[in-house]
Amino acid sequence: MTYPVVGMVGGGQLARMTHEAGIPLGIRFKILSDTPQDSAAQVVADVTVGDYRDLETLRAFAAGCDVLTFDHEHVPTGHLRALEADGVVVRPGSEALVHAQDKGVMRTRLAEIGVACPRNRIVADPADAAAFAASVGGFPIVLKTVRGGYDGKGVWIVRSPQDAEEPFRAGVPVLAEEKVDFVRELAANVVRSPHGQAVAYPVVESVQVDGVCDTVIAPAPDLPDELSAQAQQLALTVARELGVIGHLAVELFQTADGRVLVNELAMRPHNSGHWTMDGSVTSQFANHLRAVLDLPLGDPRPRARWTVMANVLGGDYPDMYAAYLHCMARDPAVKIHMYGKDVKPGRKVGHVNTYGDDLAEVRERARHAAGYLRGTIDE
Known part of the structure; x- marks a missing residue:
């Protein structure tokens, strides 16, 4: 039997983790990477090194793929339309992806479909x-x-x-x-397939530090059931109305008066969904692949009461592998995911997932592991 070939434009950590999710399914996976040193290029067997901004490079890459998808939103919209005119299956398509590429287009369209924004x-x-x-x-x-x-x-x-x-x-x-006076930031992650099937993950709280995601808590603590359902339905509506195929992350502001406002959209696997690798029945990466191939979607339900994801940011401590001994001995249940990146201050080089029944304990375990890997904690 011939398995399909999924081509992903971009060689970052999202491509690396999407490749990992496709291995058990036997899916053939190839990437268009900026350099041979990119995160996914280190582990994917079929790598094309080239410039995603060059249409002919995209055409040559797409020629060997059954479906084309992305680990970033930076491919020029005109190039995507040209590929579609060539008959390339692009998911999400250009008419959907432009809403994640252009914030002005996004705001106009969300207003048209009645989605609340700042x-x-x-x-x-x-x-x-x-x-x-x-x-x-x-x-x-x-x-x-x-x-x-x-x-x-x-x-x-x-x-x-x-x-x-x-x-x-x-x-x-x-x-x-x-500038919205919000209580906290949330994210609603959904996945939609070409035949219209869609699934919604639990709404999560996303904690930002200096504009970068630091911690994600799944599900968002103390979120009223009604508001959680509203956020999930909002994300499903956006996916349907914009024609999204694959994973959609809707970043939200929760306001003091009990509303949710859309901040940003991402039409690819997203940092706010990394917890699903260990915390849900089917990860965002596996469901993104299922969606772009129009396979039945997997169960998005959580495996544990709480899952916490903490990003590992680069600091002045480059030898993170040496820290594994401490982290794994201290917490055998911690899940460490590293991206193969050179360590630079503030750069996302990995993440950790922890899970369990006590949120305070689970959150502290994630904080400690991420901090020890970064070198900001030494005990």
């Missing part, structure tokens, strides 16, 4: 940003480049017209948003 509009210059601020009650506001931002990059909290000058220097469109 008040926003495209602004032309610092004076226009100041006018927007006045319309939403004054500074501070948030300015975002409409394309290319991630992990806090391309995002500015602006407290005066003078602070607003930096975002416009790149010469790209800028989206202004009200």
Whole structure:
């Protein structure tokens, strides 16, 4: 029997973990990677090194694939449309993915389908940003480049017209948003297949530090059942209305008055879903593969009462392997996932998952393991 070939554009850790999920299924997996040293390129057998911004490179890569998917959203929209015109199966397709690529397009479309978001509009210059601020009650506001931002990059909290000058220097469109006074950040992860089947994972709490995800708690503690169901339904609605195929992460603000507002969308496996590798019956990576191949989706239910994911960020302690002895001896149940990256300060180089019945204990185990691997804890 001939198994399908899944091609993933991008060679980062998401591709690495998607490849891992496909091994038990016998799926043939290949990647288009920027360099041979990228995270996934170290472990995937079939690697093409090339520039995803070059259409002919994409065409040559896609020629050997049954379906094309992504570990990032940076492939030019026009290139995706050209591939689709060539007959390439692209999932998610260009008409869906543009909503994760362009924040202005996303905000317009979400408003059309009645999904609540922070008040926003495209602004032309610092004076226009100041006018927007006045319309939403004054500074501070948030300015975002409409394309290319991630992990806090391309995002500015602006407290005066003078602070607003930096975002416009790149010469790209800028989206202004009200600064939401939120209680915490949540994420709703769903997966949708071409034949319309969809599954929703438990809504999680995402703890950010300096604009980067630090910890994810599944499920979100003390989240009312009604609000949890509302967030899941919202994500399923967005997936359906935008025509998403594969995994969709909807990042949310929970407000003090009991609402959820959409912050960002990601149409690929997502950091807020890494807990599913050890904490759910079917991981986000396995379900993303099932979806893009139009296979029946797997059970998203959690395996334990609580699962906590803590990112391992690079610091001044490069020899993380030496820390395994302590982490594994101290907590035989901890799950360590490393990405094969060079250690650089602040860089995501791995994550740990812990699980159990006592949230405080599970969270402390994750905090300790991630901190010891990073070198910020030595006992």
